[in-house]
Amino acid sequence: MEIDPFIFRLSIFILSIFIGYYVVWSVTPSLHTPLMSVTNAISSVIIVGAIIAALSGSSESIFETSSIFGYLAIILAAVNIFGGFLVTQRMLQMYKKKKK
Amino acid sequence: MSANLSALFYLISGILFILALRGLSSPETSRQGNYFGIAGMAISIVVTFMSLGSFGPGFIYVIFFLVIGGSVGAFIAFKIPMTAMPELVAGFHSLVGLAAVFVAISAFLNPEAFNLGTFGNIKLASLIEMSLGAAIGAITFSGSIIAFLKLRGIMSGAPITFKGQHLINLILGLIIIFFIYYLCKSQASNIFWSIVLISFLVGVLLIIPIGGADMPVVISMLNSYSGWAAAGIGFTLENTALIITGALVGSSGAILSYIMCKGMNRSFFNVILGGWGAVDQTSSTAAKEQQPVKSGNADDAAFLMKNASSVIIVPGYGMAVAQAQHALREMVDVLKKNGVKVSYAIHPVAGRMPGHMNVLLAEANVPYDEVFELEEINNDFANCDVAYVIGANDVTNPVAKTDPQSPIYGMPVLDVEKSKSVLFVKRSLSPGYAGIDNDLFYRDNTLMLFADAKKMTEDIIKSL
Numbered sequence: 001m002e003i004d005p006f007i008f009r010l011s012i013f014i015l016s017i018f019i020g021y022y023v024v025w026s027v028t029p030s031l032h033t034p035l036m037s038v039t040n041a042i043s044s045v046i047i048v049g050a051i052i053a054a055l056s057g058s059s060e061s062i063f064e065t066s067s068i069f070g071y072l073a074i075i076l077a078a079v080n081i082f083g084g085f086l087v088t089q090r091m092l093q094m095y096k097k098k099k100k
Numbered sequence: 101m102s103a104n105l106s107a108l109f110y111l112i113s114g115i116l117f118i119l120a121l122r123g124l125s126s127p128e129t130s131r132q133g134n135y136f137g138i139a140g141m142a143i144s145i146v147v148t149f150m151s152l153g154s155f156g157p158g159f160i161y162v163i164f165f166l167v168i169g170g171s172v173g174a175f176i177a178f179k180i181p182m183t184a185m186p187e188l189v190a191g192f193h194s195l196v197g198l199a200a201v202f203v204a205i206s207a208f209l210n211p212e213a214f215n216l217g218t219f220g221n222i223k224l225a226s227l228i229e230m231s232l233g234a235a236i237g238a239i240t241f242s243g244s245i246i247a248f249l250k251l252r253g254i255m256s257g258a259p260i261t262f263k264g265q266h267l268i269n270l271i272l273g274l275i276i277i278f279f280i281y282y283l284c285k286s287q288a289s290n291i292f293w294s295i296v297l298i299s300f301l302v303g304v305l306l307i308i309p310i311g312g313a314d315m316p317v318v319i320s321m322l323n324s325y326s327g328w329a330a331a332g333i334g335f336t337l338e339n340t341a342l343i344i345t346g347a348l349v350g351s352s353g354a355i356l357s358y359i360m361c362k363g364m365n366r367s368f369f370n371v372i373l374g375g376w377g378a379v380d381q382t383s384s385t386a387a388k389e390q391q392p393v394k395s396g397n398a399d400d401a402a403f404l405m406k407n408a409s410s411v412i413i414v415p416g417y418g419m420a421v422a423q424a425q426h427a428l429r430e431m432v433d434v435l436k437k438n439g440v441k442v443s444y445a446i447h448p449v450a451g452r453m454p455g456h457m458n459v460l461l462a463e464a465n466v467p468y469d470e471v472f473e474l475e476e477i478n479n480d481f482a483n484c485d486v487a488y489v490i491g492a493n494d495v496t497n498p499v500a501k502t503d504p505q506s507p508i509y510g511m512p513v514l515d516v517e518k519s520k521s522v523l524f525v526k527r528s529l530s531p532g533y534a535g536i537d538n539d540l541f542y543r544d545n546t547l548m549l550f551a552d553a554k555k556m557t558e559d560i561i562k563s564l
Contacts, residue, residue, distance in 0.1 A: 006225055009335060009343055016347030019118055024352040027124040029448065029473050030462075032356060032455030033185055034134075035124050036323055039349040040192045042117045042137055043330045046199050048110075048148040049214075049337045053206035054165075055158045056213030066210035067158065071165050073202035076195040078169025079176070084192060085138050086177035091185075091459055092134060095127040098467035 034091045041084025047077035106151040107340060109143055114344030116140030121348060127468055144341050182463040183420050186319060186452040187251040190244050193322045197240030197303075200329040201296060204234035207336055208292055214337060220287050226336050231280045231292065233332025235299040240325040242303030247318050250307075251452055257312025265309060266373060272302050310371065313494070315452045316360040317371045324353025356454050363448030363474075365500075365511035393529065393541055395548040398559035401488075401523050404547070406564060408485035410441040412477065414514055415457050416450045418491020418526070422553035425464040428490060431557050432466070434564045443480070444471040445514050447495035478515050487516040489524045489540075491553045497538045506536060522546040525556050 027035050053070030116136045123133015149159075180188050207214050207230050208222070216226040249255035276298055283291045310318050331346025361368050405411055413432070419425060432442045444466065450457045461471055481487060489496055492514075500511045516522050517540055524546055540546055549556050 005338070006335075009338065009340070012340060013331060013335070013343050013347050016114070016118075016344045017351045020121070020348040020351035021355065023118060023121045023348070024355045027121065028126060029359075030446070030455060030458035030468055030471060031124045031127065031130060032359075033189075033453060033459045034130065034455070035121070035352065036189050036319065036356070036454065037185075037192070038120055038124070038134060038137055039323060039327065039352050040189060040196065042120060042141065042345050043196050043326050043349045044199065045113065045117070045141060045144050045341050045345050046196065046203060046330050046333055048144050048339055048342065049203035049207070049333050050199060051145070051148045051162055052152065052213060052337065053203055053210070054162050055152055056206070056210045064210070066206040066213070069202040069206040069209070071161060073199040073206070074162060074165045075169040075172075076199040076202070078166045079173040080192050080195045080199070081141055081173065082170040083173030083177045083188075085134060085141070086174055087180060087185075087188065088134050088137075089131070090177060091182070091462070092127070092130045094182075094459070094462040094465075095130070095468050096462070096465065097127075098469050 030095075031092075034088050037084050037088045037091065041081055041088060044077040044080035044084065047074060047081065050074045050077055101147065101150040101153070103151070106147045109147040110339055110341035111344075113140040113144040113147075113341040116143070117341070117345050117348060121352065140341070182459055183423060184252075185459060186315060186456060187248050189453060190248040190251055190319055190322065193319070193326050194241045194244035194248065196326040197237045197242075197244060197322075197329060200237030200326075200333050201234050201241060203333050204230045204237065204336070205292075205296070207333075208234075208289070216336065222287060224284055227284050227287070228280060229332050229335040231283055231295055233329050233336060234292075234296050235276055235280070236325055236332060237329035238296050238299030239303040239306065240322055240329055242300045243307045243318075243325070244303075244322050246304055246307040247315065247322060250312060251315060257315075259311040260308040265305065269302060269305050272298055272305070276302070306372070309373070312452075313449075314364075314371050316363075316449050316454055316456075317357050317368075319453045320353050320356035320360055321372070322353070324350050324357060327351070327353055360449055360454060363512065365508070393548055394544075394546065395550055396523075397549070398551075398556060399563045400547060401549055401556075402560045402563040404521055404523065405435055405440065405486050405488070405560070406438055408440055408520075410443075410480075410484045411435060411486045411488060412481060412484045412516075412519065413442065413444045414487060414489045414492050414496060414516055415444065415446070415461070416490070416492025416495060417452060417456075418493075418553050420451055420456065420460055420491070422491065422555075424490060424552075424554035424557050425460045425466075427554050427557040427561065429461075429464040429466055431561050431564070434561055438564075442470065443477065445474070445477045445481075446471060447474055447492065447514055448512075450492055450495055474512060474514060481515045481518040484519040485521065487519040487522045489516060489522060489526075490557065491525065493526070493538055494536070496540055497536065499536060499539050502539075508536060516540065517543055517545070520545060523549055525549045525551065525553050527552060
């Protein structure tokens with residue numbers, strides 16, 4: 001019997017939770033705020049779904065209901081991607097070591 | 101681009117995202133980590149375009165909206181003051197949540213585009229995944245909006261509770277589950293819409309009973325939710341990058357929530373059920389109001405600190421409110437010139453979000469190797485001459501160690517009372533967010549400095 005591809009995705013998902021668990025525990029507490037802003041930015045990779053949704057309409061009707069939701073999602077995710085990565089960058093640049 | 105090839109690229113994106121988080125294990129590697137994250141995102145977006153193949157007229161609009169959203173995001177990122185980080189993060193979470201809802205709606209209306217079957221005849225597994233994604237996304241959205249309003253001060257930070265609140269939440273939760281089940285049987289779109297609407301309501305109801313001081317937990321929790329929503333959508337779209345990211349973000353937020361709860365010695369459910377500080381404990385405070393308090397002025401504080409050999413600074417939310425971090429750094433500079441050893445002690449739940457104080461101190465050019473976490477520095481208070489408490493309160497309250505009746509009993513606190521003298525900058529004697537009187541105010545070695553944190557610090561600089 002063939003294995004349902006869903007099982008593979010579930011495996012990836014569960015293994016990623018474990019990776020996340022160990023990686024996040026190793027994050028230094030002083031960087032917890034940048035951690036939140038960067039996780040925010042990367043979770044906006046949901047934009048791939050938004051792009052597919054936006055381009056789902058036929059060429060005659062670019063603005064079907066489903067595409068409109070796609071476009072809206074693109075705007076929201078783009079705010080997050082740029083905002084999230086840039087604000088993280090801005091914060092990380094402020095962390096400096098003692099000048100010797 | 102073939103589906104297999106793009107799947108491999110999505111995997112690479114996922115790995116880059118893991119490396120982005122890995123980079124945050126130390127400030128030196130963190131900036132590189134952020135670049136990994138950006139690279140992962142760029143790969144994902146480009147691969148998506150490539151796999152769709154056709155660059156029709158819709159493509160122009162996609163780029164157009166991407167640029168609009170991107171500019172808004174970039175503008176916010178550059179303009180936002182560091183003190184507003186908690187509400188910014190809450191705001192961003194709401195956007196992820198809403199984006200997840202929109203993608204789910206779109207997938208529901210036009211399943212062909214995602215290879216999920218046809219409208220009214222969507223694959224069962226996909227239907228469950230997308231409705232879960234939509235529900236969690238909707239809860240994330242409305243919950244984050246409430247968190248945003250509370251953090252921004254537009255809405256009162258006080259917990260809003262009413263009778264039967266938890267029962268209503270439970271019933272609504274069960275209704276959502278039942279509707280998902282029913283949706284799978286009927287494929288009816290009005291059921292789908294109902295799931296989304298009820299989830300919006302649940303998000304609001306979940307967050308309103310949680311008070312201002314518990315916001316670190318709330319933000320972390322919403323961070324986690326946004327991850328699970330993304331993962332749900334990732335399963336629907338059969339996209340590895342999204343599944344990996346969702347899992348990473350989900351566990352990241354969960355761990356942060358755990359750390360925050362531990363910092364307050366409260367269980368997660370205790371925080372979620374809300375209403376801390378609503379407990380009546382006037383009996384114990386009334387008696388203590390009468391105790392004498394020593395209060396001093398900036399000159400006294402300057403004198404004490406100048407003659408000290410070591411000073412530990414304990415910042416809290418009050419420092420963020422007063423924007424006192426820059427003045428504080430200047431004060432420390434002057435002290436260091438006088439040969440005083442200065443370090444900073446950060447409690448895990450100081451401020452309104454995890455790591456809030458660290459970011460503010462970094463903004464004021466405080467080197468991160470002078471800033472210590474609770475466990476690292478707590479033993480040093482015994483050997484320190486002056487503890488300068490600026491805007492913190494509950495996290496220094498010795499009652500947490502001595503009084504089993506106290507609601508904060510068992511919470512790890514900074515042992516400031518062990519230092520030779522304590523300077524406590526505070527506007528009044530009012531209790532902190534937990535609503536409990538701070539025993540520290542009445543100790544012999546405590547000198548209260550009644551003033552705004554920033555103004556007091558500036559005055560101390562003058563008299564130094």
